[in-house]
Amino acid sequence: MRIATWNVNSVRRRLDHVVRFVEQWQPDVLCLQEIKVSTESFPGLDLAQLGFTHQVVNGQKGYNGVAILSRLPFEDDETRQWCGKDDARHAAVRLKDSLMIHNFYVPAGGDTPDPEANEKFAHKLDFLAEMQDWARNENLAGQKAVIVGDLNVAPLENDVWNHKRLKRSVGHTPLECEQMLAFWQAGQLTDLGRRFFPEPEPLYSWWGYRYAQAFAKNYGWRLDHVLTTPPLAEAVKALSYARETRSWDQPSDHIPVVLDLA
């Protein structure tokens, strides 16, 4: 079984890329973030034609938004609010044999890494704290669960192209990195990115648009993560990064990360 996660930066703008990725990689489940469309306007028929006849969409107009698309039926699905906001940052499904898939889009956090001066950063820290509480309260570690998404934190030194330079930048500050690792510990989560590609190897899933040579020079960040709980340890077979998509015409700034489960 193959599960992919991808921040597509607008599912309507990138629909051709989604089709191309699905044809080449054949995921059974595709978790999207930043669909940037209301649930009503989501292009569900186009995606159903790819075989994803089971869909849960948590969208809103203009910003954010997540979706889980599947060839396999859901036994249950859920979209819940975080930090008391109805801002379309999470969706979850339960497949057969109680396999849970959680798809997150964690707040980016704005420009200034100071929760007093920047309410977006405060929101991001609150969100990360709530994820820790959730992992404990739901006994995430005891479930068969896959957590994926754009978590908007690159927690390890080699998760950014220049640790020394970027440790003051939102997404790689010590406080965010601590909070992300605390979430992983709260759920006893395995960081599959680093299980398959250990430090100090550079490992990235995002290259910004603003610097045109970012991808060519590999000035990237690892913001997109795939995490699994202890009951799934034996089932994890492989993890892949679909780097080629970043070279396609008018790409998303993120690439897909692909998990193979037995």
Add this chain to the structure above:
DNA sequence: ATGACTTGTAATACAAGA
């Protein structure tokens, strides 16, 4: 050397991404 870009909204800038 993360800006210099890209998106959606709405009407020619602005917010947001990170």
